[in-house]
Amino acid sequence: MENLKINILSKEEIEEIHKATMKVLADPGILVDSQEARDLFKKNGCEVDDETKMVKIPESVVKKALSTVPKEFVLYSRDGKHNVQFKSDGSVVNNNTFGIGTKIIEYAGNGQYIDRESTLKDLGDIAKVADYCDNIDFFCSPVSAMDLADDPVRTLKEMKALLVNSVKPIDLDSDSEFFEEYFEMVAACYGGDKERAKREPINTVGCCPASPLQLDAELCATALTGPKYGFPVNILSMAMAAASSPIYLAGTLVTHNAEVLSGIILVQLAFPGHPVIYGSSTTCFDFYSESAPVGSPEIAMIGAGVATLAQYYGIPSIVAGS
Numbered sequence: 001m002e003n004l005k006i007n008i009l010s011k012e013e014i015e016e017i018h019k020a021t022m023k024v025l026a027d028p029g030i031l032v033d034s035q036e037a038r039d040l041f042k043k044n045g046c047e048v049d050d051e052t053k054m055v056k057i058p059e060s061v062v063k064k065a066l067s068t069v070p071k072e073f074v075l076y077s078r079d080g081k082h083n084v085q086f087k088s089d090g091s092v093v094n095n096n097t098f099g100i101g102t103k104i105i106e107y108a109g110n111g112q113y114i115d116r117e118s119t120l121k122d123l124g125d126i127a128k129v130a131d132y133c134d135n136i137d138f139f140c141s142p143v144s145a146m147d148l149a150d151d152p153v154r155t156l157k158e159m160k161a162l163l164v165n166s167v168k169p170i171d172l173d174s175d176s177e178f179f180e181e182y183f184e185m186v187a188a189c190y191g192g193d194k195e196r197a198k199r200e201p202i203n204t205v206g207c208c209p210a211s212p213l214q215l216d217a218e219l220c221a222t223a224l225t226g227p228k229y230g231f232p233v234n235i236l237s238m239a240m241a242a243a244s245s246p247i248y249l250a251g252t253l254v255t256h257n258a259e260v261l262s263g264i265i266l267v268q269l270a271f272p273g274h275p276v277i278y279g280s281s282t283t284c285f286d287f288y289s290e291s292a293p294v295g296s297p298e299i300a301m302i303g304a305g306v307a308t309l310a311q312y313y314g315i316p317s318i319v320a321g322s
Contacts, residue, residue, distance in 0.1 A: 253309065278306070
C-alpha cells in the first residue's frame with residue numbers, strides 16, 4: 001500500500017482540464033476581495049475591474065508565476081528528527097490528520113457514545129497522540145477549542161497547545177492577524193533564533209478560496225503576509241460538486257484548479273520562489289443529508305485528480321484521502 005497511486009485522468013484529459021482552467025481564469029476571471037491583491041495582479045498584466053473586483057488572469061501570467069514555484073521544500077520539526085519533505089513528483093507520500101472539527105465523541109461504555117464540543121485540552125491531547133503515531137508525519141488542528149470560541153486570541157492558544165504537545169510539523173488552521181505571534185512562537189522553539197525560524201519553518205499557513213472562483217480578503221492577506229515570516233502557504237479549495245461547483249467532477253476539477261492556481265499565482269507574484277502547497281478538500285454535496293461527505297467515493301476520485309494536476313504543474317500537494 002506504500003505510495004498507492006490512483007490514476008483517473010489521462011494525459012489528454014489533464015490537458016483538457018488545464019485548457020478549460022486557462023479559459024476560466026482569463027474570462028470571467030476570479031473575484032479578488034483585496035485592493036492590494038488586485039493592484040498586484042494589475043501590475044503584472046492582468047485585467048482588473050475594481051468596481052466588480054473581478055481579475056482576469058491571462059495564460060502568460062499563469063505560466064510566468066508557476067515557473068517560480070519550488071518543486072519541493074521541507075517543513076521542519078521541533079526536534080529535527082521528524083522533518084517532512086514535500087515533493088511535487090509524487091515520490092514522497094506523507095500522512096496528515098483531517099480537520100477542522102468542533103465536536104469530540106467519547107465512549108461512555110456499553111456501546112454508548114457521547115458527543116460534545118471540543119476543547120483546548122482535547123486539542124493538546126490529540127497532538128500528543130499524533131506525536132506518538134508513526135503513521136502520522138505531520139498534523140493539522142483536528143478540532144477547534146470551542147471552550148474559547150469567544151476568546152480573541154483563541155488561535156494563539158491553539159498554536160501553543162499544538163507546539164508544546166508534539167514535535168511534529170503543523171499544517172496550521174491559521175489567522176493572518178496573528179502571523180507575527182506565530183512566528184515568535186516558532187522562534188522560541190529555536191531558542192529565540194528568528195533567522196532559523198524563518199529558514200526552517202515548523203508550520204504552514206493557509207486559507208480556502210470562497211467557491212466558486214473567489215479569493216476573499218483573508219486568503220489575500222495570508223498570501224501577501226505569510227511568506228514574510230517564511231511560512232509555506234497552503235491554498236486549499238473546498239468546492240462542493242453540485243453546490244458551489246459543477247455537478248460533473250471534471251467541471252469541479254476546473255473550478256478547483258482555477259481557485260487554487262489563482263491563490264498560488266498571487267503568492268508567486270508577491271514572493272517569487274516561495275514554497276506553496278496545492279491543497280484540496282473538495283468533495284461532492286449530498287442533497288439527502290445536506291452535507292459535504294468527506295468519506296464519499298467522489299472525494300477519493302477528486303483527490304486523485306487533484307494530485308495529478310498538482311504533479312502536472314510541479315507543485316507539492318495536500319489532498320483529502322478516501
